[in-house]
Amino acid sequence: MGCWYSRLVSGEEMVSRCKARKRYMKQFVKARHSFAAAHSMYLMSLRTTGVALLQFASAETSLHHHLRPPGTPPRVPPPFPNPPPAMSPTSWTTTSASTTTSSVVHPPPPPPPMSSSSAWDFWDPFMPASGRPVDVDVDEEEWEETTIDSEVAATATAASRSVAAPPSVVTATATSSSSELAVVVSTKSKDLVEIIKELNDYFVKAANAGGPLSSLLEIPTGQLSYQESSGKDDGNVKSLSLLLWTWSSSSAKWNAFGKFCEDSGGNNIGRGNDGIATHCSTVERLYVWEVKLYQEVKNAECLKLEYEKKVAVLGKLEMKSADYFKTEKAKKDVEKLESQLMVASQAIEATSSEIIKLRESELYPQLLELVKGLTCMWRTMYEFHQVQTHIVQQLKFLNSIPSSSPTSEIHRQSTLQLELKAQQWHLSFCNLMKAQRDYVQSLTGWLRLSLFQVGNNSLHKTRQDSAIYSLCEEWQLAINNVPDRVASEGIKSFLTVIHAIVVQQTEEQKQKKRSDSAFKDLEKKTSELRSLESKYGTYTLPVCSSETSKNPVREKRVKVETLREKAEDEKAKHEKSVSVTRAMTMNNLQMGLPHVFQAMTGFSNVCTQAFESVHNQAKSNHDLHNVKMILP
Template structure:
């Protein structure tokens, strides 16, 4: 019997099913460990932030030097889809545009933005979408044409007409909203606008003849401003005249001539228009610092005659912190955001207790109390302790859960159960086949010898029975294998793709926040200690110990997160690769190797290789080095506290001896004099009765006090040096340890984003 069992285990199909069961068992265990490591990693981010904040609050004297450069931060979201850019307006489109909207009255105009004071290139025009009915518009620099580079900047304020959607855009309305047919009033306004444009050009030529350069102003329908209003408008746009050459666009002379015909069309308003017809909101004008924005669209190589300037996908702001506490407070904020970025992956991995409790909705809890019977689906307890708690399976909840869809953990659990069942069925089938082969050999031997027909009939009956068992076991194995294939293709494949995309989104957000932290933490290189004599307290040492423990836990959870993720994908890939082999030779190979299964196996293979190539060792070493740095600070603080305690001990001893000596002098000599020896009773009879001995009997005590005083002074000197060393060591270690750690973790998260991005591109075929 043992020989038959060993022979069954050596069968390729049985051995393959055993390997499949082992890989799936490892995948289930790795998923649980990955969920735990993921939750611990997110928790360690928050704990590290809190510990770092407490540590920084204990060092208020660490201030940032005034010579330290400020930080330029990106305030946009980490993953923004690029906005489609509309094509530039053609000459025919510009000639048929509806008339511009009227200018705002002077009392409604917002104050102009401050002129740029920096020497670098000023920001390009902003083009972001604003509410259609917003009364305020942002003043932006004018885009000059090639034919008028020396012309000053022009600016105007627009109030969009709420009548039709087509009037909300000044240049690209036809790509989004169909225009309404013009009426007779349109041509009347156009004629008036042309006359007004001619008058403005004549005024501009007269002013140029006098040697003054004034920006011409675009009028609207029936509004005609006098010369005073025109000069007031020039004051609004004058802040942009410092660097006119930076605002020159590539508009051709044809566009310039068309704008001459349509003189009421403000080029400043053209630059402020967004892709969808809105103008830039006024919040950017109220920003404390004018910051550069990126130009996203440039002139095409095909020689397009106009340039398209759109809004930057991100805004930048300058930040300068004053102390280490402020720097760490900003870092703590992004630690919390990075931890929140992993909530989506936590839901997929079922890492929280609430998600685990939701998996038990099919269980109906019955709580038995002494006075009543409470039946509830929730876990609400009464004030009295229950006598007994019983659970009962709710089939309705199971059906509802199957309709809503299984979770990733339950899918793996069911696959493991199917794999165990498949292994037993394939093993039983192969053992029956081996027994069938033995009976066939016996039958052949009996027929060859021609003896005992009774044995021959019994052997034939056994063979028929074994053949029936082979059919039954084969059908059972085929049914189980088909169920596994169905769960693999319909449930596991989309869940793995969703998990990969969730991890990509998480690491992209974390990379964005860690990059910001890396930029902020560079300010610690400019820290100076304004109070080197501040001693270390027990609270300082406790905060340092907590920081070391928190960062050490972060390091451990980081290694666990990467390790279990690799183990999980490696186990899944091993199982998927084995599922491509057929379990039953009678079933064609195509039933197991579907397109989804092949693509899913390739997808997991690339995922596994991407995880294996991650440089997690460098990031782990960077975090570990910061743990060592904090440990050195903690050790120096311990040495300082030891010297401080010894100094306090010697000081108390000196005070005790000094008080003892003074008590003796006061008791026997009614004096605090430290020289001579007065005889008993000599202090009250007058001066003539005073007599002093040549020797001082308290000389030994005074010598002891002097020696003790020297010890105290020496220990105080050592303590002062220890304080200085501790403060200097703390400052140097913070300046070298923090930037290196955040630089490494930001670089690692960026590498993960690049690797997972390539893997997710492969997921399209799996879907």
């Protein structure tokens, strides 16, 4: 009898490996869904935070008067406001150098052309002070534009051809070896709403920057709840089951071997308009194949055990020279099982081939596109967060006269709404980073097992075997080491200052209630005093002339005066509380907003470099392989 079945690795190890592969792929299917959901929620949080901040600013502006005293010249902001030293390029460069696989830290990418309707251009908050040009004096309605590094000035020149230049521009040029920066500073006086409106515009642009990646991740519409995207694990089995067999529309179908059927119109389900398989369909088909492989391996193991028993029985019969018919029957049983094992082995190899085919021809190119999409998204977000950092620097130059207007209920509700949206921004950012880490981790775990074939005479290794695993290892290293804690703490610090405003507004409201209550008591006691005065007269003496007798009018008058003092004191406290609220609000915006955008600018810059390094390394490996294939 042949021993072909010995080609199979030890049964228990093989079944265990395939079970682990299936588990990793199941996690990967879920992680892809979570990654897409977290990405969608993060983009949404950028939009809603901007809107909430604008509503908050509008309500606050209604309480403030942005007026200058007659004859007072406007406070013109300097063209290069200095960011806090904590966000210096050294700190970010040190972090990125130690956390990415790139051996060279690339300079920030050049800024994109600006819209002609915008009053802002790019200012790099991480540029060293020594590299900044000297300030140029300008009139109130003039602009100042400074261009650095003539080496790459052609980039800005080419971009500006498609954009109308702003009117009344004063240009100054300086040279620096670090990077090319174009800065346009508006000297026109603006109020809080105008500044926040521009800030909101760039929240929208930053959210739009994630659009192409949303297409790659195939963000589902109408299928996600915030609970699902926030990492809660309720009903995962049921939702995963639904996810596996339906996506976008519910018309996707596979045949018994995990291949796509065509719909009635002859279109391939699970493929985009260009006929290329979508990432979602590729991942889900891989899971179907992994389930099939696991079942086939388990079946083969059962057959192998049965085969070994039958071979042992046949051996005993042959040794004992047993009855001919029994011996022949045992031989036929062994031959039958041998045939079934051969079929099972062929099925396993066929399934493994389909998995390798999907991994090479579909999954690997999709992963390259995802990394490329992440690079482009974070580069664009870096540019827009950089502009936002510059915009919020103008808050410190607002010409505000302290307001005595109390916080309205509308403003209080807008503050609570802003706090909620800031919380969601922080939560969605943390979820986004966790979801991407889970995505890459589950993928890398599956690849680590699937690159080892089931059989000893495994199929030949292809270039993608090492290329896709190398890509995912580099990706995992990059995403694990990007300093997302710095960015999340930056958002959290913004949330903290907004919460402080909420607390102060609450205290102001409580103080107003105490003041109103004191005046209400005063009015009540004053009314009682008047009643006594009308009854006894203003200076009525007591009925008894004894010195121990009491004068009800005088006693009431003393109480009224005491309450009057208390009411005036509570009123003063309320006015003080209003003043504190107004001052705190502006101060917290001036201090909190620059910090969060400096943190996001630095983080997005590091992400750009990290993902660009991963993508370039993968492309380099691909090109090197092609060169080796050409050379004799």
